[in-house]
Amino acid sequence: MTTPRKIIIxxxxxxxxxxxxxxxxxxxEEIEVxxxxxxxxxxxxxxxxxxxxxxxxxxxxxxxxxxxxxxxPLAHDLVTAEHVHxxxxxxxxxxxxxxxQLTDGHAxxxxxxxxxxxxxxxxxxxxxxxxxxxxxxxxxAPDIIEKVQEIILMGGAYFEVGNITxxxxxxxxxxxxxxxxxxxxxxxxxxxxxxxxxxxxxxKQRNDAFRNIGTPVGIAVAKMTEFFERFDKxxxxxxxxxxxxxxxxxxxxxxxxxxxxxxNVEIETxxxxxxxxxxxxxxxxxxxxxxxxxxxxxxxxxxxxLLTERLARL
Ligand SMILES: [Ca+2]
Numbered sequence: 257m258t259t260p261r262k263i264i265i266x267x268x269x270x271x272x273x274x275x276x277x278x279x280x281x282x283x284x285e286e287i288e289v290x291x292x293x294x295x296x297x298x299x300x301x302x303x304x305x306x307x308x309x310x311x312x313x314x315x316x317x318x319x320x321x322x323x324x325x326x327x328x329p330l331a332h333d334l335v336t337a338e339h340v341h342x343x344x345x346x347x348x349x350x351x352x353x354x355x356x357q358l359t360d361g362h363a364x365x366x367x368x369x370x371x372x373x374x375x376x377x378x379x380x381x382x383x384x385x386x387x388x389x390x391x392x393x394x395x396x397a398p399d400i401i402e403k404v405q406e407i408i409l410m411g412g413a414y415f416e417v418g419n420i421t422x423x424x425x426x427x428x429x430x431x432x433x434x435x436x437x438x439x440x441x442x443x444x445x446x447x448x449x450x451x452x453x454x455x456x457x458x459x460k461q462r463n464d465a466f467r468n469i470g471t472p473v474g475i476a477v478a479k480m481t482e483f484f485e486r487f488d489k490x491x492x493x494x495x496x497x498x499x500x501x502x503x504x505x506x507x508x509x510x511x512x513x514x515x516x517x518x519x520n521v522e523i524e525t526x527x528x529x530x531x532x533x534x535x536x537x538x539x540x541x542x543x544x545x546x547x548x549x550x551x552x553x554x555x556x557x558x559x560x561x562l563l564t565e566r567l568a569r570l
Contacts, residue, residue, distance in 0.1 A: 260288040261380050261405075261508055264367060266325070267501075268297025268385030269307035270345055271480035275563070276384055276410075276501035277308070278473060279509075281315040282566040286509045290379075291370065292322045293363035297385035297430055298337045299345035301327040304385070307346045309354035314476055315570050318356050325363030325389040329431035337426055340487045348483030349476040367393040371400035380508070383409045383438075384501035386427050391434035394441055404443045408508065410501045411435065412521065412534030413450035414550065421532065425450050428523060429532030436523040445548040447521065448503035449534065452514065452551045456503060456559050457496040458485060465564045473570040499563075503551070506559055509566075513558045516551035520544035 265280060267273045280287045292312070294305035305324040312320050328334045341347065359366075367389065371379055381404055383390050394401050411427035412435075413419070420426040428435045439445065458466075458481040467478035485497035507514055520542060524533040536550050 260284060260286055262288045262290050262374070262378055263380045263382050263508065264291050264293060264370065265289060266293045266295060266381060266383040266385060266389050267308060268295050268299070268304045269311060270298040270341055270385070270501065271348060271484045272499050272501040273384050274307065274311045274346060274480060275477055275499055276505045277311045278315055278477065278570060279502050279563055279566055280505040281312070281317045282569045283505070283509050287505065289320055291366060292320055293325050293367060293389050294322065295325045295363070295385045295389045296327045296334050297427065298341045300334065300336065301325070303345050305358055306354060307344070309356040309358070310346065310351050313354050313356055314351060314473060321359040322356065323359050323361060323363035323366045326392055329386060329388050330391060330433040332431070335420070335430050337420070340484065342483060346480065349479040351476060363389050364392045364396060368397040368400055371403045372397070376403040377405045379403070380405045381407045382504050383407065384504055386430035387411070387434040387438045388431045391431070391437040394437055401441050401443060406444045406446065407438065408446040408504050410448045410453065410504050412447055412536070414534065414536040414538050416450035416454055418533070419450060423530035424532030425534065428534055432523050432525045432532040435532070436525050439521055439523055439547060446507060447548050447550045448500070448507065449550060452554050453498045453500040453503055455554050456499045456556050457494055458499060459496045462496065462560045465560070466567065469564065469568045471568065471570065473567055477567055502563060503554065506562060510558070510562055513555045513562070514551045515553040516549050518546040519548065519550045520546055521548045521550060
């Protein structure tokens with residue numbers, strides 16, 4: 257038996273963040289969630305750190321430290337996505353306010369202190385929101401960069417292009433300057449772009465499978481994905497909501513479900529038209545060195561089988 261990967265989940269919950277966190281908390285053989293850091297994104301920071309605690313309580317894991325991080329992007333005003341996630345960020349189920357307190361200290365300092373104190377190459381960062389907290393930590397303490405084992409993130413797009421603007425995916429668009437710092441950091445990066453997340457759709461049958469688990473977690477996930485879905489159905493006419501962020505935690509458990517290419521990814525920070533675009537050299541037409549494993553494909557049935565089986569453990 258292998259030891260579980262130690263991860264910090266950096267998040268802006270978000271229904272799909274919630275599912276990503278639940279999947280990680282349900283998988284202690286593969287994943288040890290040592291902390292959760294909240295960032296402003298889908299909804300403002302006071303809601304994202306509250307939602308992170310609601311999810312820990314739903315999972316019965318009230319001993320996970322949850323830290324509040326940056327409340328705005330590095331260089332621009334915050335853009336949120338209540339049009340997708342609802343006013344609370346977790347619209348759908350009726351979940352109680354958390355009893356869990358926030359852990360004292362800033363998320364950025366927690367990330368820095370943890371990387372300084374743990375052995376080099378043993379901590380994986382899993383950002384599933386805008387990259388503000390991670391970039392701020394790298395700026396404040398460049399010595400931690402070489403200690404990060406890997407960054408596995410949800411963000412960006414190549415073939416699917418944009419979901420918040422014609423050119424940009426939401427997480428990267430909200431804080432492109434932060435994304436630029438992270439992609440230039442030299443840390444090994446795995447990217448879950450829209451190209452793959454738009455292939456894991458919660459169809460009616462998959463939603464029923466969550467509900468049929470019959471537990472509070474199963475029912476809450478069914479209701480969250482149903483809420484999320486109405487937006488995607490209206491917008492894309494797809495068969496169901498894409499489960500963006502859980503791709504990150506599923507990859508930690510079963511990387512074989514995913515396929516991608518090692519490519520160069522640069523972030524557009526200057527253009528008004530394409531700000532936040534992830535320019536991925538998918539066809540290898542430049543000399544720019546590969547800096548990320550850019551995922552493009554997934555075994556969607558395998559993904560949902562894993563997710564349903566794990567959620568039933570909580
Ligand atoms: Ca998210």
